[in-house]
Amino acid sequence: MPRPSYRSLATRPVLIWAAVAFAARMPVAMAPLSFVFLSRLRPGGYALGAGLAAAYVVGEVVGAPVLGVRLRPARARMHLLWGLVAGAAAFAGLGAFPTAPPVLQAALALLAGAAPAAAPGCLRTMLTEQLGEELIAKALSAESMHTRAVWTLAPAVTGTLAIGVAPNAPILLAAALMAVAAAGLRWLPRGWEADTSDRGGISIVRTLAMAWPVYVSGAAAMSLPALAELVLPALLAQRAIAAGWAGPLLAGYSLASAFGAFLYGLRTWPGRLHSQGLVLLLGVSACVAMAGVLPHLGWIAVALLTAGLLASGLQVTRSMGLRETLPQSALTAGSSVMYAAVGAGYVGSASLSGAVMGMASPAAAILCGVALTLVLATASAVGERKLMRARSRKSAAPRPWATPSTAQPRIGP
The missing domain is CATH 1.20.1250.20 (MFS general substrate transporter like domains)
Known part of the structure; x- marks a missing residue:
């Protein structure tokens, strides 16, 4: 039996998944640099930006295992929806109030990192559950290419918006993209069967x-x-x-x-x-x-x-x-x-x-x-x-x- 090619992945469900995953991952890739640009014009701005980025990463590191363990496969889409909505709201709060007290900004950054932290694992399972076992390795390779493309594009988009438009523009774009990802979940499976x-x-x-x-x-x-x-x-x-x-x-x-x-x-x-x-x-x-x-x-x-x-x-x-x-x-x-x-x-x-x-x-x-x-x-x-x-x-x-x-x-x- 011939080895499947990458063309086998070019199906409507996989392409929809790729679009939703792009909208969910771009805010994550943009976040650290966006925090630096958001804060750099304030007193001690670079230190504040680094602190916000650190709070964001801490939120991801803590939120991913906690939310991942609590996720129920049959209701995965609903779990992911609430996480993305909360993340979008946190990004929107940071962008709408760029001069808010640092403590409030750190709390929002922590929430922005923690709330959607189960999304990477959940989206990966949503991808592989739609495919046969013979396509798993190829799908994970394609996912790696997708991820690298996002992380290559994100710094350029962030810098261009922050310098050419406004310091809070990248954060507002991150909020919008995460909201788009939440809306796009309706075209993904509600979940998957999992026999414990x-x-x-x-x-x-x-x-x-x-x-x-x-x-x-x-x-x-x-x-x-x-x-x-x-x-x-x-x-x-x-x-x-x-x-x-x-x-x-x-x-x-x-x-x-x-x-x-x-x-x-x-x-x-x-x-x-x-x-x-x-x-x-x-x-x-x-x-x-x-x-x-x-x-x-x-x-x-x-x-x-x-x-x-x-x-x-x-x-x-x-x-x-x-x-x-x-x-x-x-x-x-x-x-x-x-x-x-x-x-x-x-x-x-x-x-x-x-x-x-x-x-x-x-x-x-x-x-x-x-x-x-x-x-x-x-x-x-x-x-x-x-x-x-x-x-x-x-x-x-x-x-x-x-x-x-x-x-x-x-x-x-």
């Missing part, structure tokens, strides 16, 4: 905890883009290279990531998913480390483009690995926990790089960040080996979700 008996009587929290090596690898993977984004301008200045090159280099990283996701979905790759992810993580780590020590702009560009090319495959292997580790009824909650772990990895890497740059060079900050990534990767590999041994001991009584499953009937639109 596939957990074998184990609670959802314990079931999710079984996948901790995948979450750790997700945090490790996200720490690397954080290094590239946050340390690159200072690194270029250290190399006597114009800091303005940081924008094109990061845009190239994003485009290379999108192309890498396309390549990963074209074929089946050898080895287990965890082994693929580990190799890709080590490759990205090596490229980021080389970008930190190489002296010339051309070589830095090559290292970052190669890192981007490998990073998208790493994202797909994480998503596939989660599907392999968790039962179907826990996948959406698992994706939400993964989203929180990725955010924690970004925050941890940002904190470490900032602390190191206060005492040492940007190159040292990058190398310390790569060292942290390797520690997390080692912990993930050790945990995966323990999981494999536990599974082998229970091979006489395999888990219900370890056997090939038939597609569950989805609840209608």
Whole structure:
């Protein structure tokens, strides 16, 4: 049987999903930079903008696992609707009152991050539940390309609106897009069937905890883009290279990531998913480390483009690995926990790089960040080996979700 092509995804339900996902993801990608532009003209504006961005990320990290665990598959669309509406209202409040007291703004930023935090995992499940098992890997690769496109477009849109229109224009656009996403949910499935008996009587929290090596690898993977984004301008200045090159280099990283996701979905790759992810993580780590020590702009560009090319495959292997580790009824909650772990990895890497740059060079900050990534990767590999041994001991009584499953009937639109 021939391997399905990307054309198999060009169906009306998938295209509608892509449009709704775009409207839901753009506000998330725009938010941190939007907060900086919203506050920069006020006294202590840049510090306030960074504080609002931090509150937003904290909201995401806390809201994703809490709301993801509480989500009921049969009523997923309603759950997602209320989250998007609350997020849109919080963004609208920030945009409508740009000079509000910082405490109020921080509370709104926290709500804007927390309320729709279960959306990434929920939308991913809404996509995969409409497809056959043979299309899952390709759909996740396409989703990775979709995500990279959004994150490439968002900074340009944010900067153009903030400078050319008004400082609060990006926040108001984010509110409008999130409201559009909420309205577009009517064309997506109400939810999906999920038989909780596939957990074998184990609670959802314990079931999710079984996948901790995948979450750790997700945090490790996200720490690397954080290094590239946050340390690159200072690194270029250290190399006597114009800091303005940081924008094109990061845009190239994003485009290379999108192309890498396309390549990963074209074929089946050898080895287990965890082994693929580990190799890709080590490759990205090596490229980021080389970008930190190489002296010339051309070589830095090559290292970052190669890192981007490998990073998208790493994202797909994480998503596939989660599907392999968790039962179907826990996948959406698992994706939400993964989203929180990725955010924690970004925050941890940002904190470490900032602390190191206060005492040492940007190159040292990058190398310390790569060292942290390797520690997390080692912990993930050790945990995966323990999981494999536990599974082998229970091979006489395999888990219900370890056997090939038939597609569950989805609840209608």
